[in-house]
Amino acid sequence: MDTDEIIGQGAVYFEQAWTFAKGWLLSPAAWTQFALLVVAYLAALLVTRKVLPVVEKLLTPPEEQDSYIARARRFVLVFTPLVLPLLAYAFTGIGESVTRSLFGSGEVIAFGKRVFMFLAARILVRDVISDPLMKVLGKYLLVPIAALYAIGLLDEVMLKLDETVVPLGNLSFSLLFLIRFVIVGGAIFWLGRWSNEQSSSFIKNQQEMRPAMRELVAKTAEIAIFGVAFLLLMNIMGISLTSLAVLTGAIGVGLGFGLQKIASNFISGIILLLEGQATVGDYVELDGGEAGTIVKMTARAAILETYDGKWIVVPNEDFITTRVVNYSDSGSANRYEAPFSVSYDTDINKVPAIIEKAVGDLDFVLSGGEHGELNPDCELRAFGDSGVDFAVEFWVNGIDDGKNKFTPRVLFAIWNALKDNDIEIPYPRRVVELRDTRDQGTA
Known part of the structure; x- marks a missing residue:
């Protein structure tokens, strides 16, 4: 085909297109549909501006309310951005019925209606959906489907997808089935x-x-x-x-x-929940050295939170097959000890009474019991290199977070009590012997 033929064929196509466009521009039905499309959008915009503030006021519950009705109202409130495109879609549908009854056609207004539906789908994915999975599905499936629907190609694409079959052994399915x-x-x-x-x-x-x-x-x-x-x-x-x-x-x-x-951990998790030996809120320590408060128990593992904010994932099976120390049932009493030393010049017979009184006066230290077993107990532990070693045992409600919650305050009380009674806290002393080796060198 030479250049003249190409130009001639293009002129024919252009003339046909111009004839179609001129007929459409001069068609009362087309202009009527376009006018109704504009009227439908303006009516939806007016209704939205008038009604939406009232609806939002009715649906917005007080911030302090957390009932199921309040949650339902907040859930419905999330969908208010869809009011404008959906109203425009509904009003355009009414206009389409009018034009089809008057002129027997409604392609223009039908196209506008589909565009409003596409805008509603786009707003739904962009402004309404917050779940990551649904947002991905909406972005890559819902919005493209709405775009195909808007330009009138959805049926053809669905037919093509339905004809494309993917075999999988004895099973087979179409791409349309997979998308659905x-x-x-x-x-x-x-x-x-x-x-x-x-x-x-x-x-x-x-x-x-x-x-x-x-x-x-x-x-x-x-x-x-x-x-x-x-x-x-x-x-x-x-x-x-x-x-x-x-x-x-x-x-x-x-x-x-x-x-x-995974199956073993799942069964172990069920056993743990049935027996209740370790549950959320307990402070536990395992043989492997893992220690922390159980903040969550899943089907596979328990999550421990340490005092420095780290999370440790411990398989449920470890709670069944290894030794587990459970320190608390949320508020149970636990015993700790604080070691200290005094000088050998001290009358060590006076030390227990002084320390037990000082520690017992602390507001968080427990006392009493049927036989006084919760009272502070100061014990002589050993005769050390620099002094006499003691330790005071005391009971508290709760967990000493890594020996940093209660023990430091007990040590402060011990220090002050020893100072008030002129008892010396020893420190290592070393004797340094200096030898003169000059005579040996000259000998």
């Missing part, structure tokens, strides 16, 4: 996670239940919720569980050995 599975699965499991958070919050607020029982009920509810979510997803997508038996059996055999530890 991802969208529906993401929505269902997001709803399941939200339901799990709500149920877990409700269960953990039941203070009449033991902490271990609360954790066990919360874990049971979590398993039940996600199990129901999985079965619901399979039912919605029309997948027979028997068709997955071969695939899941092969995967189970392959992963069984690798998941032994």
Whole structure:
């Protein structure tokens, strides 16, 4: 094809396009649709400005309220940015009905209506959704689908995706099925996670239940919720569980050995929750040296928080197979000791009474008991190199955070008591012998 033919063919296409555009521009139906589209948007904008402040005022609860009704009101309040595009979509739908009844066509206003739906989807992903998983699904699936719907290509693309089949052994599925599975699965499991958070919050607020029982009920509810979510997803997508038996059996055999530890930790976690020997809030120390307060117990491990703010993840199996020291049940009494020394020039028979009185006067030190076993007890421990070694044992409620909460105050009391009674606290003394080796060198 030479240059003249190309130019001629282009002129024909241009003339056809110009004829179509001129007919559209001079068409009363097209201008009517465009005018109704503008009117629908302006009406939606006016209604939104008038009604939305009233709705937001009614839905906004006082900050101090945290009831379920208040939470529901805050949840609905999040969707207020969608009011304008959805109202414009609804008003445009009314205009489309009018133009189709008058002129028998409504392509222009229908296109505008689809654009408003695209804007609603974009606002939903950008301003409303906060969950990371749903935000990704919305950004890469919902918004592109809404864009295809707006330009009128959604049906053709869906047909093409449905015709594209992906084989997987004895199973096969289309790309359209895969996209639907991802969208529906993401929505269902997001709803399941939200339901799990709500149920877990409700269960953990039941203070009449033991902490271990609360954790066990919360874990049971979590398993039940996600199990129901999985079965619901399979039912919605029309997948027979028997068709997955071969695939899941092969995967189970392959992963069984690798998941032994996970299964062991899961069972160990259930045993811990049933027995209640270690639960959230307890300060524990394991044989491996890990020590801290249990702040969370998951299906696989317990999370310990140390006094310097670090989190230690300890597998549940370690609580069953190793020795665990549980220091507290949130407020139980614990015994500590503070060592000190006095000079050999001291009458050591007076020291226990002085120290026991000084330590006993501290407000956080416990005393009493049936036989006075909670009273401070000062004991002679050894005759050291520089002085006589003592230690005072004392009881307190709670945990001494790494010997930095109670013990320093006890040592201050010991220091002041010894000074007030003119008792010397020894320190190492060394004798240095100097020898004159000059005579030996000249000999």
